[in-house]
Amino acid sequence: MLSGVGIICFAASYSVALLLELSRLLFRSGIRGAVMLGFAGAGLVAHSAFLYYRAVEAAGAPLSSEQDWYLVAAWVLVVMYLYLVYYHPRTSFGLFLLPLVLGLIATAVFFANAEPFARGPASKIWGMIHGCSIVLATVAVFLGFMAGVMYFWQTQRLKNKLPPAKGLRLPSLEWLQHANSRTIVVALITMGIGILSGMILNLMGEHPDDGRVPWHDPVVLSTTAMFAWLLVAVITSAVYRPVRAGRKVAYLTVVSFVFLLIALGVGLFLDTQHGGPA
Numbered sequence: 001m002l003s004g005v006g007i008i009c010f011a012a013s014y015s016v017a018l019l020l021e022l023s024r025l026l027f028r029s030g031i032r033g034a035v036m037l038g039f040a041g042a043g044l045v046a047h048s049a050f051l052y053y054r055a056v057e058a059a060g061a062p063l064s065s066e067q068d069w070y071l072v073a074a075w076v077l078v079v080m081y082l083y084l085v086y087y088h089p090r091t092s093f094g095l096f097l098l099p100l101v102l103g104l105i106a107t108a109v110f111f112a113n114a115e116p117f118a119r120g121p122a123s124k125i126w127g128m129i130h131g132c133s134i135v136l137a138t139v140a141v142f143l144g145f146m147a148g149v150m151y152f153w154q155t156q157r158l159k160n161k162l163p164p165a166k167g168l169r170l171p172s173l174e175w176l177q178h179a180n181s182r183t184i185v186v187a188l189i190t191m192g193i194g195i196l197s198g199m200i201l202n203l204m205g206e207h208p209d210d211g212r213v214p215w216h217d218p219v220v221l222s223t224t225a226m227f228a229w230l231l232v233a234v235i236t237s238a239v240y241r242p243v244r245a246g247r248k249v250a251y252l253t254v255v256s257f258v259f260l261l262i263a264l265g266v267g268l269f270l271d272t273q274h275g276g277p278a
Helices: 002-023 032-057 066-087 094-110 121-159 173-203 218-239 246-269
Strands: none
Touching: 002 032, 002 094, 032 066, 032 094, 066 094, 066 121, 094 121, 121 173, 121 246, 173 218, 173 246, 218 246
């Protein structure tokens, strides 16, 4: 299938970029950065073309299937990767971001449902807002997790007074702390928009059989629980200043990532009416 070939193309490009990132740990190279950006950029072009044709050829609402959702989230992460690498070329962001990208693509291929669901014209705008905001919340949590892992790596190295690993350059603790705090706030805002738009979208159905999702659906409950956690994390950070600094804020982003994995697992493996064909 053309879709299968397309996914293999950009997944292979990202894999080569990751291998080039790993090679930083082994040897130095003057042209590696340009080649790495070239492969990641080529993958993004193929990825973008794939999503475009999926949207154009969709029978129902464009990019509305589970598989599309994971591929769009991966696409946004790659854009963030290229942005970070362009402005911080010596920092090893790819070692942490590209495995997440490939994990999302693998989940899309092997676990997610590729069937889009149909929606009426009145609900398409709210559906787009809902999908985009949830994707952005997911990306924010992924970026926070990356910053949290980097923070723990840096603090462990400094605590043990170890020299920097050969070829592995990480941002400063101050930068990582700031990134951790910001990603939690961004995740909360976008997740809130996603939940609100999802409620409006769900209420558009005139009766329960008209594509409405039960309020006790596992995906609805897990997403609401994650939003509640993010809200508690942000409020705690606002009223209790020590949580905004050091390892505590990094722990918050890692726990948020665990909540996200649970929510994604619920959508993939439990019986749910969320995102199903209408």
